[in-house]
Amino acid sequence: MVFIMNPDVTREQINTFISGWENKGFSTILSVGTEHTAVCLIGNTAAVDLDHVVQTSGVVLYGKRITERYKAVNRVVHEDNTIVRTGDICIGEGYFTVIAGPCSVESEDQIIQIAKSVKTSGARILRGGAFKPRTSPYDFQGKKAEGLEMLSAAKKETGLPIVTEIMNQTQIDLFEDVDIVQVGARNMQNFDLLKALGSLKKPVLLKRGPANTIDELLMSAEYIVSSGNDNVILCERGIRSFETMTRNTLDLSAVVLLKQKSHLPVIADPSHASGIRSLVPPLAKAILAVGADGLMVEAHNNPAAALCDGAQSLDLDQFDTLMRDLKNRAQTEGKII
Amino acid sequence: MVFIMNPDVTREQINTFISGWENKGFSTILSVGTEHTAVCLIGNTAAVDLDHVVQTSGVVLYGKRITERYKAVNRVVHEDNTIVRTGDICIGEGYFTVIAGPCSVESEDQIIQIAKSVKTSGARILRGGAFKPRTSPYDFQGKKAEGLEMLSAAKKETGLPIVTEIMNQTQIDLFEDVDIVQVGARNMQNFDLLKALGSLKKPVLLKRGPANTIDELLMSAEYIVSSGNDNVILCERGIRSFETMTRNTLDLSAVVLLKQKSHLPVIADPSHASGIRSLVPPLAKAILAVGADGLMVEAHNNPAAALCDGAQSLDLDQFDTLMRDLKNRAQTEGKII
């Protein structure tokens, strides 16, 4: 149940209104937008007489019941598009923000070389895996803490903010210099990790699990936002279907639906979705055209020698070519790339 | 195994070459392109010494083994993009051809009104179901033969070629005035129907089954083309996955892969893929951006009263708005809409 507050209501009146509900055992979510302020009740609202509240509270413009299980991330509660910021980089309405870099950080030289190149091409954020979740214990598991230091070096050198994957909440302290913390697809329902990230202030990039529904992704985002951190970026990266020619099946309908149902920014990752280099540029164009707020793409200085996911990585020239194309298209869409 | 013939070879020499193989029990596919002519052998080619043939035949430039099970639809055999034509309408390289119309033909007035409107908006081909495959025997099964006559009336009135679904091969004679015969998703592996359509000369629009792989779609096209009809248009229309928020999951990677692996034109249907009206325009833009050769979209004069699939149909104004947007975008892509 969400109450849209009268436009002239004071912060003190809102606090009183909220306390009243919390005293009755409800949790609340306060959402301050440009158009209006909303207070969302969490708990057993079946017995609440909505009309009575609107008529008697004196501070409420109107109210409505929320049928979805997600509240804090629901567009009904928060009508404006959320723009997530890291430094002066924006992700959300009006922007098409490109995140690029290698699957894994392999050496300081490598990550700096890639960072410089993708920055010149137009990427705004640098990606690179330090802790790598791998199906086999015998596969390369990432450079770990050392990899984080290499990313910091690349950030220092280029000024690009960095995003990298966290594997569990005991690593949070290590991620101090990381600008955006990525929750990988396999961890989308690692609820203890989500709660821990809810107490951070920095942005979280939450990838959809390959077998998770759109609703489940929104519920996982709800874990983070309801724990106090509303800087969440959703990322579609392909779902598991019966088709074996691609690594996963990119679900672009999900991008549209996520943006309809939630105020959070939504990006997509054509590299993991397809697993095939030649599919990345056409899918990237489709991701822009369908209305996503950005792109996460793997780019590598030498894909053939990559320690991980070489087959789906663009080389730096291919990435540059793609970015030239995307810049023209973003202009048509009225978006800043 | 495919042999690329010498550029100066005569048709008579090719015929002799082909007869030689057919006398040894092979079937052959002859593919005449702008760059070269190819002869493809079907049968147990394991024992054929490819190098020996190239060295001794005197008419062969080079040969290669084909690892895929599809031959006639394989880009290895036929390097040029096939452009399928109906009247002066083209589907394929250089075009983005829009097919529009209602799910079902409901009356002559209805289909003529819609045909005029979508033509004005820029559609090149009229769709409309006469025979409707329905999950329930108690649902509306289409206007059947009468529906075909209504389509013919709309064609006569507007000049738009018509495409409609055939449900089995006994109906072929009824489809004489139909310009493009559609094989619906549920019939993608109705092999007797595919073979029968292989003996026609008119184009066939072959929809991917919701649980069929890309390879299986190409094999079904192979049934038609190897039976003598190479006017086949492939159509991606969403696959069945665990996600229930959409009717199906549109697989845009399939569009790219189909165009890489085959020379046939590929279109996509965002209406059946999503089942949700508000998803159709953004998906249509993504379909254009990813490189498809066209679009099949449901448009209805009164979606709320449609006998079938109203929830996914655009109304005629919405269709017009979409077409204005697509025309601008097609120009950027260098395509004729």
Place this chain on the structure above:
Amino acid sequence: MVFIMNPDVTREQINTFISGWENKGFSTILSVGTEHTAVCLIGNTAAVDLDHVVQTSGVVLYGKRITERYKAVNRVVHEDNTIVRTGDICIGEGYFTVIAGPCSVESEDQIIQIAKSVKTSGARILRGGAFKPRTSPYDFQGKKAEGLEMLSAAKKETGLPIVTEIMNQTQIDLFEDVDIVQVGARNMQNFDLLKALGSLKKPVLLKRGPANTIDELLMSAEYIVSSGNDNVILCERGIRSFETMTRNTLDLSAVVLLKQKSHLPVIADPSHASGIRSLVPPLAKAILAVGADGLMVEAHNNPAAALCDGAQSLDLDQFDTLMRDLKNRAQTEGKII
């Protein structure tokens, strides 16, 4: 909406009751069971006042609304288990009927040899494909009409009734000597075929499509039964999932649910479900234990040389061993094998 008739009602009264509804534009299904007789209304029953009918008709014991879209196959309409009979062979309650034979009929000698052997082992019905739907046009397509004659010869020799797949309704006349007509998984939603089979009196074995839901299977059965033929056997044969180690994923929950929701007999096919010979015996035991009414299994005199599906076929000794095991187990279940 279904009406359960008073126990002492006459056939004439029932006919009058039915005519009354048909005059108002409803279709009806009459279901005569051992406990009671039911009349089911098809059509827009929303405006029918159920209580009023019960109170005023004088022939109705009670009525209820049916929420499912399937009516004639619904256990609500027909509480008794249907037992399908061919000659003196029963499929349904109290029996565990085994259907065995090769994927494809290859020669008269082959099919007679297999028929004799599987009969001795305890199979009650002989299977064998004559018309073979194959993904590739270049694969063996079956012996066709000649294959049907070979099956007839085997039937004559052994007395075993025969089941074989029909590919389209133009073949019905060819199937005169076939005891049970099989609708293959790819044809589960070939509605014209289903309707045509509804006008036959002989049993139809309807296989679940690999990507069709339980509800859709029941709706396809409804096409046949509502067209007049209630001798339908449902067959679970594996669904398409992301798992690639097996050909399909056998869904045994479907067997239980189908028997709960419908009165029709339900069997399962572990050969097509798994695609792996060594999985067939354990899955067959599970199929019996879960409550299925029978088994359809591929058995071949020489699986290594089979023209089709050799990898999933038991040889005749393996089939005999399996049957000895199943006979003991059927006794525990209180079922006749």
Place this chain on the structure above:
Amino acid sequence: MVFIMNPDVTREQINTFISGWENKGFSTILSVGTEHTAVCLIGNTAAVDLDHVVQTSGVVLYGKRITERYKAVNRVVHEDNTIVRTGDICIGEGYFTVIAGPCSVESEDQIIQIAKSVKTSGARILRGGAFKPRTSPYDFQGKKAEGLEMLSAAKKETGLPIVTEIMNQTQIDLFEDVDIVQVGARNMQNFDLLKALGSLKKPVLLKRGPANTIDELLMSAEYIVSSGNDNVILCERGIRSFETMTRNTLDLSAVVLLKQKSHLPVIADPSHASGIRSLVPPLAKAILAVGADGLMVEAHNNPAAALCDGAQSLDLDQFDTLMRDLKNRAQTEGKII
């Protein structure tokens, strides 16, 4: 690559053999079986001349290359069936061990009442969730540490060993009195957790993720076993498919394949697989018949009032009835229940 050692080889010789490989940079897995002892090499074995090693080492009987990516859990490396023990309870070859209890521990009284009852019915191990991973942050999250104490009380009262789910590796110390640590389906690829559990000596029950392949499940088990803990029990609990009538699709073929490919015991969970109480008994019978080593089933003193998963829980009478049936069947299978 695995080497089967000569039967008369001494432990000292084996150690020397192993050290030789480790000095060359390989990891090794030592597997001591009743029939033979095996040494498995992990690393880049492509350059190892297998025949040369067999001929020259003096301690090797024969060797073979392992094509699968899993080694320590591979039946090729360890031919005997592993029997996992907790106290005097066995899980594996010759046993059909039933684990029962509520989805969530709700109170000490509740868990003790259930424990006593399921023990009397024949369950050997008590299950009960203390930390509950829930899709929604607003759903009951379990009694947590307090729930573990309630489980301990029930264990003390009944002598039943207890199994409960761990959500991350920081909880390991809390699990001291827990006999079997469960890794839930959502955590199957939480690799840091798997590695941490590899350093324990107590059994781990590893549930298959709803969208994970059989191969991926074996690779996750490999994480635990290769980290030093070979007490792993695999559990099939249903996969995510397009079918929505059940919560998941129970994949019994997986049980058979897991037992063929690995030496680890395999059980199945019909409660989570189906989500429907009436499906649990027939599926439990099928699980026994297909060859599983045990069953994990939800039983509750009052399912209608359960805080979690009531719809799929048997009540204590239903559980007792099921156990009577299973005991008869286990006798037929030659298994101790």
